[in-house]
Amino acid sequence: MTRKRVTIRMSDEICELLTRKSDEYGLPINALLVMAVVDKYGEKEGVPVGAGTGSVRNPKSVAGPRDAKPKHR
Structure with a gap:
């Protein structure tokens, strides 16, 4: 997945x-x-x-949603 920088214009009320x-x-x-x-x-x-780091359900995690399964070595 490629990351894109996006600028969103919004009203002050929405920003607050x-x-x-x-x-x-x-x-x-x-x-x-x-x-x-x-x-x-x-x-x-x-x-x-x-979004950013981790998944939305667990934003503090460093791994993304696909990294939840253990890796077989």
Whole structure:
């Protein structure tokens, strides 16, 4: 998956709301935005669930969603 830098223009009210929710949940704003997209369109639309580090469900983890299975060596 390639990463892209995206700039989103938004009103001050939306920015304040995202900042408040980010502090409340302890998540980065990009994770909140990805969760909103996944809630709206669902994973079956091909929306990647990971945002930044870890998965949305467990944002503190360093491994992504596909790294959950143990590796056989």
